[in-house]
Amino acid sequence: MDLLGQMVGGFAVALQPVNIGAALLGALVGTATGVLPGLGVLGAMAILMPITIHFSAVTGLIMLAGIYYGAMYGGSTTAILLRIPGEGGSIVTTIDGYEFARKGRAGAALMICAVGSFIAGTISIVGLSFFTTILADVALRFSSPEFCLLALLGALTLVRITGNDPAQNTLMLLVGVALATIGVDAVSGDTRFTFDTNFLGLGFDLVPITLGLYGLSELFHLLASHTGFPRADTVRLRDMIPTRSEWSRAWPAIVRGSGIGFLIGLLPGPGSLTSTFASYGVEKAIARTHRDEFGKGAVEGFAGPEAANNAVATSALVPVLSLGIPFTPNVALMLGALIVQGIQPGPLLLSQHPDVVWGLLASMYIGNVALLALNLPLVGLWVRLLRVPQYALIGFIFAISFIGVYTMRSSYWDLCVLVGFGAIGAILRQIGFDLAPLVLGLVIGPIFEKALRETLFLSGGDLSIFVTRPISATLSALCVVAVVGPTLATLWRRRAAVTKQV
Amino acid sequence: MxxxxxxxxxxxxxxxxxxxxxxxxxxxxxxxxxxxxxxxxxxxxxxxxxxxxxxxxxxxxxxxxxxxRNQSGLVDSGPWPKGRAALRALYALLLCVVYIVGLPFLGIFITTGVFLVLMARLAGAPSTSALVVAVMTPIAFWVIFSLGLKVSLPYGSLLAAVLGS
Missing domain, CATH: 1.20.5 (Single alpha-helices involved in coiled-coils or other helix-helix interfaces)
Structure with missing residues (x-):
């Protein structure tokens, strides 16, 4: 009943005209940027985050959330129509979604994805409401050692799972953490690594770095390649109705994908990609009558993964809202938005700012309906968006990035950081370094440092505090598993393969 | 790609x-x-x-x-931009630097307009289209940021000097 009452309160906030407008605008702009190949979810969020900061905390966060799941949905459109994933979580959709579209059923595939995203979003919003409350209650028992270990666990899981090389990922993570230490120390108020300059005293803000690494670097890449966006055929609204047989195959996959996505989103690590591959694997494994269709346009092959991808987008918010610790760069940016608005994320967020949390959750219901209502009639518009001349989009994105970043702190230093990290990001991506750990390090670094120093104050410098408290000991063990687990799993697979050969 | x-x-x-x-x-x-x-x-x-x-x-x-470490398992990351492609990326970077340097003096409208003309030409836009983009975009930004969001934009020391005199 309490939960229901809080949700009613959340709807009272979310249904204010300005917040409905923010959810709609966020979903619309998020979908538009998700459709365009290249920018991705993080780039879209980074470009638009400076604008959201000029609104109130709850309105800004609602808009940012709309951009987040709008971009997630938008990615599937290009995956189906062009075989180009607008963002990483749509990679799996390019396999069967594109093949399904090639059979002349592109409209139906888009409809299945839209409805699947809606169902997945709704299921995971309900889950998010329950889990956030439960986890926030549990988190009240957490103290500095637990937060320190949680931050470490999130970082370790990310570097061990994403990209191609854990050593390179760790290096990038450490660079991110190091960048976060430059400027004013949040614990003592002293300055570090500033060399008596004012601009370094401002430190490295999350937005210009993320926008540089993910937005500007992509624009530099586009200008260097000069390829332009590919063309897609127009999809008519009347071609979007799936057959009864297609529906009957799609909905169980959507429900399964939603469950898989929600659960994976709760865990540390790159949920989006993992959940889509997990969902695809499950669908293929349990398929009996249509197994040979996988890879050639199986409905389950894109309905499940797309639902999983959207469910992850929602459930990944649970650790941020309840613990104040992000496990992915996307939600790290949302955490950054909260901090910029003067709201301290953590277990007390729910009790101190219930309007923000419940308003956000309620707005996600509205945003989800808006996504469905917008995306079906506007599918032709999204296709046409790919025909907008690239020169107009490139210049516009550059300019809005500059103005957005400048208006955050009226700082020319932030503009230098933006352009500098745009160039660095372009080079690092060309070389093959994954940039996600750097962004996560920048957010998780200060959380980790503050918690570690508080812990050592608490224990008088005794490190055994990390293993003598039950929750700390469990988290310490999970950190060890995160480090050695993947190596042991590889060794075990190799041994099994050798045994099979013998 | x-x-x-x-x-x-x-x-x-x-x-x-x-x-x-x-x-x-x-x-x-x-x-x-x-x-x-x-x-x-x-x-x-x-x-x-x-x-x-x-x-x-x-x-x-x-x-x-x-x-x-021994990295024998890794393969090439793909071709680096060469010749005109590399120059285009470098020119874009240079334009960004010029934008930051010019902003305090020329202000948001002139700097953004000039930047957009040059960037659009760099990206292959015809001159007329580049000009249209360069005029329309700063106006759109003024409407969004100044009128809509009530954000103070840098108008530049040049404009301040002109208006002051």
């Missing part, structure tokens, strides 16, 4: 990765040196230098490991 568009990193050429990690390691050494001069606190680990010292040590260690 697909890999680049979706942000998935393809395996890298060992030589380039080694050079990059060597540069990163050198930066890490400088960071570590600066961190070593900061107090570690009492009890140890609570001072402002503790975490930077730890991070700097790990940074240098991992940097060295990535630099010197």
């Amino acid at each position: 697909v890999e680049a568009a979706i942000g998935v990193d393809v395996p890298s050429a060992p030589k380039i990765v080694r050079s990059a990690s060597l540069i990163l390691t050198a930066l890490g050494l400088f960071y570590l040196h600066q961190a070593s001069m900061m107090p570690l606190g009492d009890p140890p680990g609570t001072g402002i230098g503790a975490v930077p010292l730890m991070v700097g040590t790990c940074w240098v260690a991992f940097g060295l490991y990535v630099t010197i």
Whole structure:
């Protein structure tokens, strides 16, 4: 009943005209940027985050959330129509979604994805409401050692799972953490690594770095390649109705994908990609009558993964809202938005700012309906968006990035950081370094440092505090598993393969 | 192109990765040196230098490991932009620098307009289209940021001087 009452309160906030407008605008702009190949979810969020900061905390966060799941949905459109994933979580959709579209059923595939995203979003919003409350209650028992270990666990899981090389990922993570230490120390108020300059005293803000690494670097890449966006055929609204047989195959996959996505989103690590591959694997494994269709346009092959991808987008918010610790760069940016608005994320967020949390959750219901209502009639518009001349989009994105970043702190230093990290990001991506750990390090670094120093104050410098408290000991063990687990799993697979050969 | 568009990193050429990690390691050494001069606190680990010292040590260690390890399993990351393509990217970077330098003097409208004309031409726009983009976009920004969001935009010392006189 309490939960229901809080949700009613959340709807009272979310249904204010300005917040409905923010959810709609966020979903619309998020979908538009998700459709365009290249920018991705993080780039879209980074470009638009400076604008959201000029609104109130709850309105800004609602808009940012709309951009987040709008971009997630938008990615599937290009995956189906062009075989180009607008963002990483749509990679799996390019396999069967594109093949399904090639059979002349592109409209139906888009409809299945839209409805699947809606169902997945709704299921995971309900889950998010329950889990956030439960986890926030549990988190009240957490103290500095637990937060320190949680931050470490999130970082370790990310570097061990994403990209191609854990050593390179760790290096990038450490660079991110190091960048976060430059400027004013949040614990003592002293300055570090500033060399008596004012601009370094401002430190490295999350937005210009993320926008540089993910937005500007992509624009530099586009200008260097000069390829332009590919063309897609127009999809008519009347071609979007799936057959009864297609529906009957799609909905169980959507429900399964939603469950898989929600659960994976709760865990540390790159949920989006993992959940889509997990969902695809499950669908293929349990398929009996249509197994040979996988890879050639199986409905389950894109309905499940797309639902999983959207469910992850929602459930990944649970650790941020309840613990104040992000496990992915996307939600790290949302955490950054909260901090910029003067709201301290953590277990007390729910009790101190219930309007923000419940308003956000309620707005996600509205945003989800808006996504469905917008995306079906506007599918032709999204296709046409790919025909907008690239020169107009490139210049516009550059300019809005500059103005957005400048208006955050009226700082020319932030503009230098933006352009500098745009160039660095372009080079690092060309070389093959994954940039996600750097962004996560920048957010998780200060959380980790503050918690570690508080812990050592608490224990008088005794490190055994990390293993003598039950929750700390469990988290310490999970950190060890995160480090050695993947190596042991590889060794075990190799041994099994050798045994099979013998 | 697909890999680049979706942000998935393809395996890298060992030589380039080694050079990059060597540069990163050198930066890490400088960071570590600066961190070593900061107090570690009492009890140890609570001072402002503790975490930077730890991070700097790990940074240098991992940097060295990535630099010197055997990377025979890695393949080339794809061609680097050459010739005109590379020049286009460099020219875009130069335009960004000019934008930052010009903003305090010329203000948001003139700087953005000039930047957009040059950037659109660089991206292959016809002159008329480039001009249209350059005029319309600053107006749109003025409506969104100044009128809509009530954000103070930098109008530049040139405009201030003109209006002042």
